[in-house]
Amino acid sequence: MTPTFYDEMHDTAGTTRPHYAHFEAWANALPPELMARKRAEADLAFRRLGITFAVYGEEAGTERLIPFDTIPRIIPSAEWKTLRAGLKQRVKALNMFLDDIYHGQDILRAGKIPPEEVLNNAQFRPEMRGFKVPNGIYAHIAGVDVVRAGEGEFYVLEDNLRVPSGVSYMLEDRKMMMRLFPELFAHQKIAPVEHYPDLLLETLRAVAPNGVDDPTVVVMTPGAFNSAYFEHSFLAQQMGVELVEGRDLYIDHDVVYMRTTHGPKRVDVIYRRIDDDFLDPEAFRADSMLGVPGLLKAYRAGRVTLCNAIGTGVADDKSIYPYVGEMVRFYLGEEPILNNVPTWRCRERHDLKYVLDHLADLVVKEVHGAGGYGMLVGPAATKAEIEQFRQALIAHPEKYIAQPTLALSTCPTYVDSGIAPRHIDLRPFVLSGKEVSLVPGGLTRVALRDGSLVVNSSQGGGTKDTWVLENGHAEPHR
């Protein structure tokens, strides 16, 4: 196979990159049948542990395993340092942007972003105007999707600032690798990630309402049938806090209480894994059965903190994405460390024309879409699919953006025919509380179909353990 893409393990000459040398030597010495047995063991364990996700649109309650690949994605220490700095910088700027547009709107007045792009955006929440959130932090948990196109060449695909998921797979993948292959961890310095729940709890506690010294934190889930329910339950358990549903909470005089076996107990910080629209039937969607009537009012009264804040969606919207570099320059006075993917905004006539002329080469995404639903990957699409998108684009150009098809890097992966390169991305989880922190690495997702660039688990993607290799002396893990 000709490596036309950057491969994480081998260079174009087929030589193993230095940070994979130890792993490859170990893997080559491993009897193939042992590896097969270990892979079966991993599948069985994931099934027994019930580490599954529900798939929408299939029979109700269908649970699937996310395929786990035993070949890790390894990031050398120096590259991680750059990535980490870039991620922190980006999330800082995004939080400053959110604080700004819900208050002074300096960036709009400075003409860096067309005001209508922000103010007319469906994700902009007028309810948040003039309301101070603790520490000025809106996106406490961000899951930034990063891809590599070449040597040292990283692009941010999406800043997920609403309810990003996947961190439980990052943690379970690591646990599984350590269980299957402990010897790999004994002989190399692989930066640990297991302290993520501690960092998360620290972050959530740091943004409690003013005057609350020992806050009660809860995780709020839509319920056991949500696709990410395993993760909600996992995080609540790991942090040692209650996992609540909307019906477990009620509001009295703008204070949030949960119903317990010993009567009402006050709640101070809600790590909610429910979209804005469903949080409060009095304020948003009236038909929401998942929310708590009066929650927005309690929130605005400063009696409870929601993580993430309401209205963060305007900052990770695909129509705002092209301006993130501008935010970094405007708020931090720095040059962005991580690249943005060049983006055509189909609402602009010139951009639309270019996109329609090059549909077969581009990735077209719905502005408000998520999860890989409703997108076109030009080079992999059939003629009919392209025509279908062409009609949709002409009818509603404002709903779409387009980007060049990136040459996503590949990583060797187990497939039916043996080991073959498959495209991967990386979702590090950036936490913002008192400070900005993240555990080394993140969740590596892999597109298991040959040639596919779509890594979403809902579209048949798998995951890999992600290693940040430490060389020399140990460095702090945040």
Add this chain to the structure above:
Amino acid sequence: MLSRTADHLFWMARYTERAENLARLLDVTYQMSLVPHDAQTERSSWNAVLVLNSLEAPYAKRHREITAANVLHFMVRDDTHASSIYSCLRSARENAHAVRGTLTAEMWETINETWLQVSRLSIVEINQGGIAAFFDWVKQRASLLRGAMFGTMLQDEAFQFIRLGTLLERADNTARILDVKYHSLASAGQQQSQEQGEELVGANDFYHWGALLRSVSAFEVYRKVYRDAITPERVAELLILRDDLPRALHSCLHGVVTILDRVRNNRSDETLRRAGQIYASLQYGRMEDIFEMGLHAWLDDFIERVGDLGGRISKDFLVGS
């Protein structure tokens, strides 16, 4: 803890215990059907299983005749009603799934694995493996879960509500199993003075009461305690009044009262009082009095009062203010 969480734990425990006791009841009925007997006796003993669980009507919708094979299919693997072993294990797993973070990994894995295994089995496969072996498997899985719980779980409120569900369900189920002879005779139209336990003596009695003891794993216990022939009075005494036999009513209610005292809140005093009342009647009760009232009537009353406790526990703790 969250009321809803306590509710899921309580029902997880009840369904788990119910599945186990169903396996015990069906096992004993099956074993008894292997003792020589006429067709009428066979029919009435399988019918008793349905009556005990109040399932005559749903059963009639599924099967015309009462036969061992039909009742076993209905009670073991039928997924169209909530009372089969299959459905109980599914409900236990669904409740556990809703609060899996509250359980230890060992407990959750056990419940999940039990469900995954049973969900893959058809009734044909169960019969091929031997129905008795299947009942043993259900009991083993229940023991495994109990072991995982006692071996790994913090004895906090979650633990208490699981125990509460287990003990209430067990008290109810043991009482029903004790009553099976009455229903079996009743449905055969044979009972004369069912008010008097002494008269429940017949040709197959030894086998019946022996099998009943085995169903609650108390056959050897009986020998050890009484060192004498098996009589209905002593079996009833063992399963009702012993405080040191885990499946006896006295022992179950002892646990219920202790836990209700430990988790009490400002709504639960009346519930605790009522539980204490039942407990006192077991602690200071005598077999003579029970038989004077009539074993069936006494058990009927007991089952109703345990049902009342369940409803009150739900209102006091599990629904939330």
